[in-house]
Amino acid sequence: MKITGIVLAGGLGRRMGGVNKGLLPFQGRPLVVHVIERFAPQVDELLINANSDLETYAAFGYPVISDAITGFAGPLAGLQCGMSAARHPFIATVPCDAPYLPDDLVSRLATVLERDSADLAVARTGNQPHPVFCLCRRTLLPGLTAFLENGGRKFDTWYAALRAEEVAFDDTPEAFANINTPKELACQDKAA
Secondary structure (H helix, E strand, O other), X not given: OOEEEEEEEOOOOHHHOOOOHHHOEEOOEEHHHHHHHHHHHHOOEEEEEEOOOHHHHHOOOOOEEOOOOXXXXXXXXXXXXXXXXXXXXXXXXXXXXXXXXXXXXXXXXXXXHHHOOOOEEEEEEOOEEEEEEEEEEHHHHHHHHHHHHXXXXXXXXXXXXXXXXXXXXXXXXXXHOOOOOHHHHHHHHHXX
8 A cells, every 4th residue: 555645734823823833843843843753654655735834844855735725725625735746546644733643643544444445544532533644545536626616624524425434543642632722832842
């Protein structure tokens, strides 16, 4: 199974005061660097989805792609542009603000996707799905494009109509802690 990984860094960072979250310092390095270090070994190709600070993101050594849909349409727009640019038939996504993502995220999602012949596999802890931590088939691109063009933005609404499987990561719930506010950044940085 050949997989293109997409780091989703295209948001507005509203809860962070409008700054680019992936570039915020965390343990002395940008948040996105921690994500790349954990995610890149799990995929065959890595892309960074960003809509601002493109040159800064490109300096990390991976292709940077921007949303085709304007207006910061959310993580689905990042997935869509990643699917369009991907060289491989499977697409994995993670957010740029989850520095503890599991080292076996993609392999565990892939096992369930293949076993159940699913369209999409999503990480879950307890009863909480984490849709931006997903693995899906690139063949979903036309349906995703139509969903976005019709104004759809919510990840879970999109995949509700698909053969989707949730994959339990109850053994590592802390791995899905993402950093959305300055307070969370300060607390996580001190705890690390």
